[in-house]
Amino acid sequence: MTPMSPQELRAALTAPFVPGEALDLRARRITGALDLSGQSLCGFDLTGSVFEGRVTLAGATCLGLTWFRDCVFEQGLDGGGAVFGHDLRCDGAEFRGDACLRGAEMRGTCVLDAAVLRQETDLAGAEILSSFSCAATRFHGPVDLAGATLLGGLWAEGAIFQSGVNASDAEVYGRTWLRRITGADDRGGSCHASLMEQITPYGYMWT
Numbered sequence: 001m002t003p004m005s006p007q008e009l010r011a012a013l014t015a016p017f018v019p020g021e022a023l024d025l026r027a028r029r030i031t032g033a034l035d036l037s038g039q040s041l042c043g044f045d046l047t048g049s050v051f052e053g054r055v056t057l058a059g060a061t062c063l064g065l066t067w068f069r070d071c072v073f074e075q076g077l078d079g080g081g082a083v084f085g086h087d088l089r090c091d092g093a094e095f096r097g098d099a100c101l102r103g104a105e106m107r108g109t110c111v112l113d114a115a116v117l118r119q120e121t122d123l124a125g126a127e128i129l130s131s132f133s134c135a136a137t138r139f140h141g142p143v144d145l146a147g148a149t150l151l152g153g154l155w156a157e158g159a160i161f162q163s164g165v166n167a168s169d170a171e172v173y174g175r176t177w178l179r180r181i182t183g184a185d186d187r188g189g190s191c192h193a194s195l196m197e198q199i200t201p202y203g204y205m206w207t
Contacts, residue, residue, distance in 0.1 A: 001027050001050065006034040017042040017063040025049070033075070036060050043086070046071060054097065057082045068093055076119065079104050087130075090115055098141070101126050109152070112137045123148050124166075131174070134159050139183075145170045153203065156181055161191045167198035176205040 009030055012023055022043035033053030043064020054075035061083045068090045076097020087108035098119040101110075109130040120141040123132075130152035138160045145167040153174030161183030176199060183191035196207060 001029045001048075004028045004030055006030060006032045006053065009034060010036060010039075013041045013044055014039050015042050019064075022065045022067070030055075041066075045069075050074070051077075054078065061085070062088075065089075073097060073099075076100075080122075084108065084110075087111065091133075095119065095121075098122065102144075106130070109133065117141065120144070128152065131155060139163070139165075142166070150174075153177070154199075159183075165191060165195055165198075167195055169200070170198065171200045171202065173202045175203055176201045178205065178207045 012025065013036065022045050025044055026047045028046060028049040030049065030051045034051060035056045037056050037058040038060060040061045040063060045065060045067040047067055047069040048071065050072045052074050055073060055077045057079040059081045063085045065086050066084050066088045070092040073093065073095045076095055076099060078100045080100050080102045082104045084104065084106045088106055089111045091111045091113040093115045095117045099117050100122045102122045103125045106128045110128050110132045112134040114136045116138045118140045121139055121143045124144045124146045125148060127149045128151060132150045133155040135155055136158040140162050142163040143161060143165040145165060146169055148170045150172045153176065154172045155177045157177055158180045161181065164184060178192060178195060181192050
């Protein structure tokens with residue numbers, strides 16, 4: 001794994017965006033807090049990297065691929081209000097702090113498959129134009145999907161919600177796949193039943 005300072009990574013990611021290209025920055029160890037709030041970022045692949053400090057993308061615009069596959073976020077991630085122009089991939093990632101995507105706009109897919117989120121996950125008010133996939137994801141902390149709009153469907157097969165989900169006023173267009181999910185809601189009831197009650201589906205629901 002190659003050490004990289006937050007300043008070096010910030011300089012790389014704020015380079016001009018080139019359509020069809022993404023920086024190959026796999027397997028880096030980012031040695032401090034990374035603040036990219038409000039920045040316009042080029043496409044990048046940081047698969048397998050470790051972030052020792054908090055990653056802040058609040059209000060940023062990610063113009064290309066945003067790949068954090070199999071990454072470790074030791075202090076969590078704040079992407080509140082960010083715009084992701086293409087896919088946001090965090091499949092296989094581990095978030096040891098909270099993961100905030102409140103009010104974010106994702107114009108591609110949002111993938112959390114097989115990720116581990118140890119603290120709160122906040123997607124309240126987020127808009128995902130393609131699918132939101134969290135198959136086999138382990139949510140240890142509470143999950144907030146209140147008011148989220150998922151225009152390409154929800155795929156949550158085998159997801160584990162250990163601390164409940166708030167999905168009030170969430171709308172799902174396309175398929176809603178809730179098979180084999182487990183966990184309890186904040187009242188001690190079934191998370192599966194709670195999600196079915198809260199989500200407004202516009203399409204097929206598999207349970």
